[in-house]
Amino acid sequence: MTTELDENTRDKSVTHNQRADVQARYHNRRSRSIALIERMLRSYLRPYIWLLGISVLLNVIIAATTGALPWFIQLAVDEVFNNKDPDMLILVPVGVVAISFIKGLATYASNVIMNFVGQRSTSNLQRDLFSRLVHGDLAYVGQKHSGAYISIFMNDATRLRATVSTMIVSLIRHLLTVVALIAFMFTINWHLAMIYTVIVIPMGIAAMRRLGRVTRSASRDGLQETGEFSTLIAETLSGLRIVKAYGQENDQIDRAGSTIDRVLEFTMRAIRARAAASPAIEALGGIAVGAIIFVGGYQSMQGNLTAGEFMGFITALLAVYQPLRSVANMQTVLQEGVAAGTRVFSILDAEDHIVDSPEAGILKVDKGAVRFDNVSFQYDGREHPALNGVSIDVQPGQTVALVGASGSGKSTLLNLTLRFFDVSDGVIEIDGQNVRHVTLDSLRRATALVTQDPFLFDDTIANNIAYGSPP
Numbered sequence: 001m002t003t004e005l006d007e008n009t010r011d012k013s014v015t016h017n018q019r020a021d022v023q024a025r026y027h028n029r030r031s032r033s034i035a036l037i038e039r040m041l042r043s044y045l046r047p048y049i050w051l052l053g054i055s056v057l058l059n060v061i062i063a064a065t066t067g068a069l070p071w072f073i074q075l076a077v078d079e080v081f082n083n084k085d086p087d088m089l090i091l092v093p094v095g096v097v098a099i100s101f102i103k104g105l106a107t108y109a110s111n112v113i114m115n116f117v118g119q120r121s122t123s124n125l126q127r128d129l130f131s132r133l134v135h136g137d138l139a140y141v142g143q144k145h146s147g148a149y150i151s152i153f154m155n156d157a158t159r160l161r162a163t164v165s166t167m168i169v170s171l172i173r174h175l176l177t178v179v180a181l182i183a184f185m186f187t188i189n190w191h192l193a194m195i196y197t198v199i200v201i202p203m204g205i206a207a208m209r210r211l212g213r214v215t216r217s218a219s220r221d222g223l224q225e226t227g228e229f230s231t232l233i234a235e236t237l238s239g240l241r242i243v244k245a246y247g248q249e250n251d252q253i254d255r256a257g258s259t260i261d262r263v264l265e266f267t268m269r270a271i272r273a274r275a276a277a278s279p280a281i282e283a284l285g286g287i288a289v290g291a292i293i294f295v296g297g298y299q300s301m302q303g304n305l306t307a308g309e310f311m312g313f314i315t316a317l318l319a320v321y322q323p324l325r326s327v328a329n330m331q332t333v334l335q336e337g338v339a340a341g342t343r344v345f346s347i348l349d350a351e352d353h354i355v356d357s358p359e360a361g362i363l364k365v366d367k368g369a370v371r372f373d374n375v376s377f378q379y380d381g382r383e384h385p386a387l388n389g390v391s392i393d394v395q396p397g398q399t400v401a402l403v404g405a406s407g408s409g410k411s412t413l414l415n416l417t418l419r420f421f422d423v424s425d426g427v428i429e430i431d432g433q434n435v436r437h438v439t440l441d442s443l444r445r446a447t448a449l450v451t452q453d454p455f456l457f458d459d460t461i462a463n464n465i466a467y468g469s470p471p
Ligand SMILES: Nc1ncnc2c1ncn2[C@@H]1O[C@H](COP(=O)(O)OP(=O)(O)OP(=O)(O)O)[C@@H](O)[C@H]1O
Pocket: 142, 379, 380, 382, 386, 404, 405, 406, 407, 408, 409, 410, 411, 412, 413, 452
């Protein structure tokens, strides 16, 4: 008996803790999503605030014309067919044609504007990302394979671009249209409108929130895996000679195969979650139409609802379906964008350690003496230091060759001189000036580097020779 009680209490405390844990994680994620959206708005969408303003105006027009259509249907049934009003016979069709034209023009203009804003803001982000990589510390940039960066540039940035464009359209156009149509429903018959808004919308939102969570995790894992796939491609291509020399072709193919399978699995998980969204809304829509026919029919039998009002209401209900679905889908699209954005911003936010010190002066090379004084250095993640208390004195005009076994630290000495990395201990001086106390720009202007791995840019030989010299 006692044991059972103990078990019970223990179980409860576990579930309670777990729930608190899940909630905390959820809130964390949520605030992170909000921070990311805020940042996107502040840094990348703000320059286009005017265009967004014009777009909002255009979309007010689109929403109003969409909201007007059910009203014309109502007039057509009540005034043209029932009351046989000859004026309305002309006015209603002319009105329908006019609003369709206006809506078409406004839709065209706003699509172009909103997509321009979406595309432009993400190209600016890509530009920043590129400049971040070029300026980034070698130690940091070297942590990821080039394939992973390419994937972030291509896949994550593209995903983010799609999200921004879709979000702007959904948020402005579809939300306004939903508001206009539901407002129209309320003006016709608030009973029916209440049934619709109370049953369908909250249920739809609840379903979408669940699906949004699944999509985000699948989308994040999928992008990660895509990055690994690009790494594998880049690696295989650059090491193709080695792969062939050791007969490892099939091994590489197997590795690629399993990565491709994992990408497929995550993609399918996201697709299933997204696909589940439509039937969910469709089913809810069916329930809504059924309920409206029942309640509307009853009211009509009581003489409280005309056929035109009923038709107008059903038209509005059918018209609201598509924009409502986009609004409900917003959460899913947003989550995909957040997954991509998190990866993009994590690169943008990496902090540099190799920077000019606040009191850095310009390196003045007079004679060209280089001195290493007790220099030690250890690469991140390495167990042993690459250099340990090295002192070298190079006189002006002297030519020095460092000879040593592979891995003994020859290239490392040059890396430290040019400050690709900073010494862990000791001092490197050029003409008596500590390289850490002069600007990076002046240091690298005063030096030239020819590395052991020949490297050519995809450009003419002349341009490769002239690389870095002023035009
Ligand atoms: N970017 C890096 N990250 C981590 N460890 C590194 C890095 N570059 C070099 N090392 C390690 O530091 C040590 C010294 O390497 P370094 O490249 O300076 O040798 P080296 O004398 O130039 O060799 P080689 O004659 O092959 O060019 C080696 O153990 C090497 O594995």
